[in-house]
Structure formats: structure tokens, C-alpha cells
Amino acid sequence: MLESYIKNKRREKEILLMTHIVLGYPSFDDCFQIVREMVDAGVDLMELQIPFSEPIADGPVILSANQKALANGVTVQQCIDFSKQVVRSFDIPFLFMTYYNILFQYGVKDFSSMMSDAGMYGAIVPDLPPEEGEEYLQAMKSCHLSPIFIFTPTTPDERMKKIASCGEGFIYCVARKGVTGSQTDFTSEFHGYLERCRKATTLPLALGFGVKDKEDIDFLTGKADIAVIGSQTIRLVDQKGVGAVGEFIRGLRSQIKGAEK
């Protein structure tokens, strides 16, 4: 379902945009506004991060957003309610991004059913390698949801194939070592990595970690199917407020094919 959405969209656009927000940060009202701005500016799909107290794969920007959301008393139930609201209001696919303990405490099966009821498309769980994910994979499959798995530059070819066989929707390719939100050098040696990713799977490829401006997106166009903007919009909201988001997103893609509104 998610895979065909992406492949159809790609006929209209040279590269798709996926963005990321931390639920409840700065507030749920702000989050709703941010989603509206992003969808209006042509974002193609979105990750909604349920905050967790120990986000080991996240860098300072998203880490701090997680902590502030929790300090404001954000609960998993509030995140679910919010997700239902945005799914009803906006016509793009939404994914959950969170750490495995959130699913585990909720009950992995129940979490999948809840996602399905809410109209979510899938989930990204960065601390759950496929080897630990048997229950999760079964539950997601039975609810027709996409478990998004991750490739990294340190993942050997054989393992990429194995991971791809567990994943659905698309593969999230981490651009480099390190955590979210730091600088990435999109240089030519990066091609080799993306070629390895492409060889390992027929699923669409999303490229994230350090993607922050039009230059990065231009570089990725023609190489990846989806560019992921994570920390950068959170940084933007911190610095310039919610109102700056739409303009920023509109400026990211060259308006060649399938001009946006």
C-alpha cells in the first residue's frame, strides 16, 4: 500500500519529501499547525515520533525535543489521539517513529491494531533490528502495515538483502555514521553506498540523516526516491516559529515537474 503510493507519486515528482516531527513538541497545537504547513507545502509523507526518554539513535536537536515533550507531560495516548486527528485531516501517509519500548509496553499486537485503526501506514523503530523483531513483524503483517527497516553504510550487502526481505513500503537509508541532525557530506563516495542499497532491494529508498537544504535535495534527486528532512525543521521551528515551515519546504525542491501549489 505504502510502496505503491510512493511509486505512483514518483511518476509525478522526481524526489519525494518526508518530514519528521516529535509529537507534543513544542505543543500538540503547534504540531498540528506544522503538519498543515508541511502538507500544504507539498510534503509527501511524514514521520510522527512518539517521544521516548532514552532516544539513543537521535542527536541533540531531536533528543531535546523528546525530553521537552515528556517534561510537558506528553503521553502515548495523546500521541495516538493526535495521529488519528491528522490522518483524518490530511491526505498523505503518516508513519510512527519511536523506540521499541513504547510498542512493547503498549503491547506489540495492540499497537499494530491501534495503528491500523488510526489509519497509519507503518512504523520506523530504530532500535529494533529484524533479528529481535519477530513479534513485531507478525503483528505488522497481520494488520497490513509497513515495517520500515534501515540500511547504513556499515551494513554488508548480504545483510542488506536480509533486511530488505523483512521490510515493506520503503527502506530508510541512513546517510552516514552518527546520530540524527549533524552535517553530512554528500560527496561522490556516497554514490557507491546508494548503489549498494539499490542493488539490495526493489523497495523505494529514502535517504535521511543530515539532509537540510535545497542543495542536498538537488544532490539526492535521481539517486533516492525520498529525501528525509528531520532535525532541520525542528531547528527551524525553534528559531523562527511554526510559520517559517511552509516557506522552507517550498524552497527545497526545484519546481520542474509536477509543480506544487
Added chain:
Amino acid sequence: MDHRGYYDGFGGAFIPEILVSTFDELSAAFQKAKRDPDFWQEYKEIMSTYSCRPTPLTFAGNLTRHFGGARIYIKREDLNHTGAHKANNVIGQGLLVQRMGKKRVIAETGAGQHGVATATMAARFGFECTIYMGEVDVRRQRPNVFWMERLGAKVVAVKDGTRILKDAINEAFRDWVTHMDTTHYVLGTACGPHPFPEMVTYFQSIIGQEARKQIISREGKLPARVYACVGGGSNAMGIFSGFMDDPVELVGVEAGGEGLDSGRHASRLSSDDASIGIAQGYKTYFLQDSDGQMKETHSIAAGLDYVGVSPILSHLKETGRVRFEAATDRKVVEALSLTIQKEGLIPALESSHAFAQAFVEAPTLSKQDCIIINQSGRGDKDIFTVADAFSDPGWKEFIMQKAEEYNA
């Protein structure tokens, strides 16, 4: 990633994909070293010449007479180089780092003991070294920060989250996912993703191997009980592993903080406040809320102030092989005070938890029985905390004078 280190459902390796190859490499290096008989010999050789192994087993005659029950023995891990059992683990991992050809080590630390031990090992082996330490712990364990920096380590005060041990672990992982090609993360306790619980236990098992031989040569029999404090669980796993197959009762003592009813404690296995969860790369009992968010913990002892616990100990709790108790901050300071006065020993606040529980139980045992308390570390590092607990007037005056000198 075939063998994932499960202990009856506890453990595993819940790691970001970027680290999978690094863990595969580490597991392979560890398994190879374990099969190599020269490795353990080399390890024992360094531990007996650079540290103080075998550490003595001290008979505590005055405490034994004071309580009038079981004969009390103390395993003296405080006599290791840098003053705690942490040396056992870091030297072992240091040898692995050499074998893997890496040049930099990082570590988390709570009380600072593991940080100092790692910095020492890095100095000796010629590794670059960065230590992550929660900002709260930096403040309560300042002397250890001083020594780490003197030893050439960079100490990073972690200002995220609850600013204690668990936050230092998260930050060390963030460093590792960036620098894994050159860097090994010397995890300090028997927690975290596989193979750390198994590997740290392996190096710490030297405590139990020695203690078993020593008590049999002294008493001609096994102890009735063995006591160890439990933070992450490495000193407990170390001494317990020597008696695992014996008819010996093993008692793990957690941080009771201000009391189990107060909610301000770090008792994962001896209170009903913890539940099974997955964080920091492994599955175990965590102090968490119903959403799965980790709670704030409290202990007078920075080294026990941790939300999770070794998955192997969670397993041993479920099987009933180890009994878990909690000692409150107040009881711990009393036990420390008594041990200082009666035996001239200065256990660390962490280790004093084991003493506190042993003192409750010793009088109820027969005079024919003997028990072992693991003194996992020495208390010198706790001088500021203990001086405050005793509200020592002479110390306060000294500190104020010293501050004036600096201000002058």
C-alpha cells in the same frame, strides 16, 4: 548476529543498524579470546602485577563478635588498582581492544570508579579516552573527575535527561555510532546489548573464582551466604559466578534510597515498582512508567543509581537463584560507619549496601556459619557525600577555608 545473548527472555541486542557490524566484530573477538588459553593467562598476569590480584579475603573478627552470629569475611575488591572491582573489567576489555586494533576507548561512569579505571587502562595501553558522566554525578564525585582528567581522559558532563548514569550511557552510544571504526565502548557493567552482560561477567568472574578457593582454604567449607551490592550488577555477577553451582545463598542488595515506599530509590528487583522493558539495547527489569518512559532514580551511591539491571540477574531473580533486598541510604551510612570503626575498613557507599544487609542477617545465622561480603570498592571517593551525611564540622570548615584561599 546469531547468538543474541538471551537469559530466559532477558538480554538480547536491541541496537541501531549502524552498530550491528561493530557488535559482530566485538562478539567474534571476545569468543576468540575466550577460546585462547593464553588470553586468560595474560589477563591474570596483568591483574596480578598491575592490580592486586588475588585480592585478599579478610576475616572481620570485630564485626563477627559485634553481631554474634555468622563469621563475617570480606572480599577486598577495594584493593584493586583504582580502588574497585572495575579494574577487572577494563583491563579485560583493554586486551580485547588491543586485539581488535582500535585506538580509542569511551566509557560511561556513575560513581566515577569505572571512568577512573578506564582512564587508567587507556593511559597504560596508550589509547585515547573520553568519559561520559552525568552532570549530577560530576558534582557528587568531583575527585574522580579530577583523576580522570589527570590521567589524560576527556570528561564530558552529560546535561541531558536525568543527568546521571543512564544518560551517560546514552551519550556514550551516540559517540560510538559515530566513531566505531576507531573506538571501543568499554561498558562498565553487566548490562547493555549482548555480548556485554556475558563479557563483563566473564572478566569479573575472577572475583568469585578467588573467593571460593579462599573461603574453602580458610574455613574448610562453603559460605552460607554471599552478599553483593547491585547497581548494573557487575560485582555481584563476579562474586556470585564462583558459587552458582554450590549450595550457597546469593543475596543481591539494591539501593533502597529514601525507602521503597518513598518512590525515591533504585530497586529494580527487590521492589514492585519495576517492570520488564527494553532500553539501552537490552531487555530487563526497568523502573519505568506505564508508557515505558524511564523514571528518575535515587541513591546516595551514584554507582547504584540506575534504572536497569543486568539481564542475567533478572533471569536469576525469576529462577529464584538469587535473593534481592534493598538497603536505605540511612542504613547504608550506619553500616559504613560501623565498618570503619570496628574493622578500619572504608567501603564505598555502593559496597556499603551489601554490608548493611549482611549486618541485618548475620545475627540470625549460627556461629558455625560463615558469610562473604563483597567490598566492591573503597570509600575514599565518597568523602564529600559521607562528610555531608555525618555533617562533619571539621570538614566543612576545611572546605570553606579552601574556598577562601581560591577566592583570595
